[in-house]
Amino acid sequence: MAIFVNEHTKVIVQGLTGGQGKYHGLRNKAYGTQVVGGVTPGKGGTDVEGVPVFNTVAEAVAATGATASFIAVPPKAASAAILEAAAAGIGFIVCITEGIPAQDEARTYNTLVRDYPNTRLLGPNCPGIISPGKCNIGITAGEIAEVPTASGPNVGIVSRSGTLTYQALYELKQRGIGVSTCVGIGGDPVPGTNFIDCLKEFQADPETHAIIMIGEIGGSAEEEAAEFIKANVTKPMSAYIAGVTAPEGKKMGHAGAITSGGKGTAKGKMEALAAAGVKVGNNPTEAGDLMAEIVAALKG
Amino acid sequence: MDLFEYQGKQYFARYDIPVSPGDVAYTVDEAVAAAEMAGYPVVVKAQVQVGGRGKAGGIKLADNADEVRLHAGNILGMDIKGHLVKRVWVEHASDIKKEYYASYTLDRAAKKHLLMLSAEGGVEIEAVAATNPDAIVMLHIDPVDGISLAAARDAAVRAKIDDEAVDGVADMLVKLYRCFTEGDCDLAEINPLILRPDGGVHALDAKVSLDNNAAFRHPEWDEFRATEELDEREQLARTHDLQYIGLDGTVGIIANGAGLAMSTLDVVNQVGGSAANFLDIGGGANADMMAAALGVINFDENVKSIFINIFGGITRGEEVAKGIVEALGRVELRAPIVIRLDGTNAEEGRAILANAGIPESKLISKPTMLEAARAAVAIAQGA
Numbered sequence: 001m002a003i004f005v006n007e008h009t010k011v012i013v014q015g016l017t018g019g020q021g022k023y024h025g026l027r028n029k030a031y032g033t034q035v036v037g038g039v040t041p042g043k044g045g046t047d048v049e050g051v052p053v054f055n056t057v058a059e060a061v062a063a064t065g066a067t068a069s070f071i072a073v074p075p076k077a078a079s080a081a082i083l084e085a086a087a088a089g090i091g092f093i094v095c096i097t098e099g100i101p102a103q104d105e106a107r108t109y110n111t112l113v114r115d116y117p118n119t120r121l122l123g124p125n126c127p128g129i130i131s132p133g134k135c136n137i138g139i140t141a142g143e144i145a146e147v148p149t150a151s152g153p154n155v156g157i158v159s160r161s162g163t164l165t166y167q168a169l170y171e172l173k174q175r176g177i178g179v180s181t182c183v184g185i186g187g188d189p190v191p192g193t194n195f196i197d198c199l200k201e202f203q204a205d206p207e208t209h210a211i212i213m214i215g216e217i218g219g220s221a222e223e224e225a226a227e228f229i230k231a232n233v234t235k236p237m238s239a240y241i242a243g244v245t246a247p248e249g250k251k252m253g254h255a256g257a258i259t260s261g262g263k264g265t266a267k268g269k270m271e272a273l274a275a276a277g278v279k280v281g282n283n284p285t286e287a288g289d290l291m292a293e294i295v296a297a298l299k300g
Numbered sequence: 301m302d303l304f305e306y307q308g309k310q311y312f313a314r315y316d317i318p319v320s321p322g323d324v325a326y327t328v329d330e331a332v333a334a335a336e337m338a339g340y341p342v343v344v345k346a347q348v349q350v351g352g353r354g355k356a357g358g359i360k361l362a363d364n365a366d367e368v369r370l371h372a373g374n375i376l377g378m379d380i381k382g383h384l385v386k387r388v389w390v391e392h393a394s395d396i397k398k399e400y401y402a403s404y405t406l407d408r409a410a411k412k413h414l415l416m417l418s419a420e421g422g423v424e425i426e427a428v429a430a431t432n433p434d435a436i437v438m439l440h441i442d443p444v445d446g447i448s449l450a451a452a453r454d455a456a457v458r459a460k461i462d463d464e465a466v467d468g469v470a471d472m473l474v475k476l477y478r479c480f481t482e483g484d485c486d487l488a489e490i491n492p493l494i495l496r497p498d499g500g501v502h503a504l505d506a507k508v509s510l511d512n513n514a515a516f517r518h519p520e521w522d523e524f525r526a527t528e529e530l531d532e533r534e535q536l537a538r539t540h541d542l543q544y545i546g547l548d549g550t551v552g553i554i555a556n557g558a559g560l561a562m563s564t565l566d567v568v569n570q571v572g573g574s575a576a577n578f579l580d581i582g583g584g585a586n587a588d589m590m591a592a593a594l595g596v597i598n599f600d601e602n603v604k605s606i607f608i609n610i611f612g613g614i615t616r617g618e619e620v621a622k623g624i625v626e627a628l629g630r631v632e633l634r635a636p637i638v639i640r641l642d643g644t645n646a647e648e649g650r651a652i653l654a655n656a657g658i659p660e661s662k663l664i665s666k667p668t669m670l671e672a673a674r675a676a677v678a679i680a681q682g683a
Contacts, residue, residue: 076517098582101514102406102484102486102511102514103443103481103484103511106406106411106413107443107444110412110444114444141612141643141644144642161557161558161562161563162557162559162560163555163556163559163611164559164560166611166612166643170611170642170643187558189408190406190411216558216562220408221408221409240563242559242562243565245565245566246562247545247547266566282566283563283567283570283670285669
């Protein structure tokens with residue numbers, strides 16, 4: 001199993017001929033992901049190390065049967081690229097682009113909801129998704145993700161921060177704990193996929209036995225996730241929230257990471273999650289230790 | 301980026317939102333000239349990005365040139381809660397019949413735009429929300445649809461805006477929405493939005509926060525950037541496109557990714573240290589950016605150790621390592637580096653550092669974030 005993507009997922013890369021698209025697209029392919037094509041307007045008919053390039057997503061889908069897209073284009077072009085993929089029938093879009101204007105993001109998200117309800121957007125400004133041993137879309141270094149075992153227990157990871165996603169993968173790898181799927185939802189104000197979307201999938205996925213959630217300051221996504229967990233998630237969880245020491249009112253790099261008027265603080269989020277029965281660590285390593293305890297208990 | 305009141309009003313004017321006639325002044329003479337243009341009586345207002353200007357004596361009414369000289373002379377150079385007043389806004393004093401409140405923001409939970417409108421303006425909206433929440437109309441707007449004049453009018457009626465002001469307020473709401481969306485604002489707030497005795501409405505104050513991600517399509521923002529109040533370290537970081545926030549601790553921090561940078565601050569704090577800054581060199585950082593980041597950290601006299609925490613995704617380990625070697629060749633760092641390098645091409649990166657012949661007094665490598673934090677804090681505290 002795994003959630004959202006697996007060994008059958010066929011991926012195209014929008015921006016395959018660009019620096020980031022080429023580097024990571026080919027890395028994803030080398031990992032074993034079915035990277036079946038690329039899209040760059042005006043470069044159709046060429047190829048990037050054997051991967052065929054098309055002018056439009058529609059052409060790429062018709063020729064390859066792609067079901068997912070990896071978008072690695074500059075901020076100015078990202079919204080149009082997302083909508084083009086959705087219009088071409090792509091069901092799962094991963095957009096790693098950082099720096100998209102919030103107004104564009106809000107319009108694009110609401111357009112997807114209205115006109116393309118069967119398309120899921122992951123990101124923007126996210127590291128992507130990896131179902132270890134099956135499919136890696138995005139910028140995650142595949143070798144730091146432990147492949148899940150048939151017998152389990154395996155852990156699902158959902159994170160708002162890119163580098164902390166790797167950190168979480170790394171913590172589990174160090175302990176030899178398998179990962180079913182690791183989803184980086186991104187740190188922007190309007191993420192296409194949120195914590196609850198992922199928690200719902202992990203709860204339903206038979207290959208996932210426990211869940212790590214990595215949040216950060218700003219907004220109320222973690223608090224809403226805590227409410228959802230309380231009512232719907234029976235699998236054991238650990239969590240970490242970044243930004244305990246963040247000064248109020250300053251954007252901590254991510255457009256979404258800002259506390260104001262005592263709201264969106266790490267402390268409030270940690271308390272909400274703890275109240276929902278989640279074991280909350282004070283740093284990524286502690287969250288990993290807590291997960292190791294959970295996994296040991298599951299093994300009985 | 302937060303705008304000063306006068307910049308917010310100038311921004312509003314671009315979208316035909318009526319504001320009081322006035323001008324910005326950096327000197328007493330300029331203030332008098334601005335007053336003559338605006339017409340007496342005028343209000344002289346300190347331009348600082350902090351609340352409580354009025355109570356601090358930063359807002360004064362003047363009936364003639366002598367009074368403008370007196371007040372502008374007092375206010376320019378004044379310190380308001382640590383903010384130096386470098387300029388005043390001088391505008392024609394308005395007769396006020398009623399004060400309302402209007403703002404647009406993005407409601408992240410609902411993923412829609414949010415209009416807040418109240419007939420109780422002129423005070424902090426948080427106070428109204430706490431004492432009389434029913435006095436605020438909240439309307440979610442689908443960003444695909446925008447707000448129609450009819451919807452704006454309906455909101456004004458529901459907010460109990462006076463009958464004579466409803467049409468004017470509705471018109472302003474539509475214009476303010478255009479400013480918010482086309483103008484790429486994170487926040488566009490008018491408080492107070494006033495009704496004059498002659499039945500007209502206009503914006504008496506302006507609070508505008510711009511989305512830095514949209515700067516590429518707003519060349520007109522360059523002049524706002526020039527007046528942004530950053531400390532020297534922040535200025536330097538800005539020129540290199542680094543996400544930097546100055547803090548007052550002793551451990552300089554460089555990390556890739558905002559989450560990891562925040563987490564690094566947390567871990568330094570947990571092992572008993574304090575961070576001198578937040579610095580995210582971002583995804584895909586190369587040798588030049590690492591060298592620039594070290595340059596910014598080196599500028600900070602409080603820094604006693606430098607903790608570089610890199611977990612490679614887009615960022616490649618060998619690039620980070622090259623940057624450090626290059627920076628050590630270019631500048632004499634004031635403090636030793638403790639580095640933790642993992643992820644994409646980390647082994648190549650560690651090999652580059654190990655073979656560069658850098659003495660341990662200048663560079664220490666640690667395998668985990670916690671160990672690196674402990675080492676950096678120990679050095680910072682002279683242990």
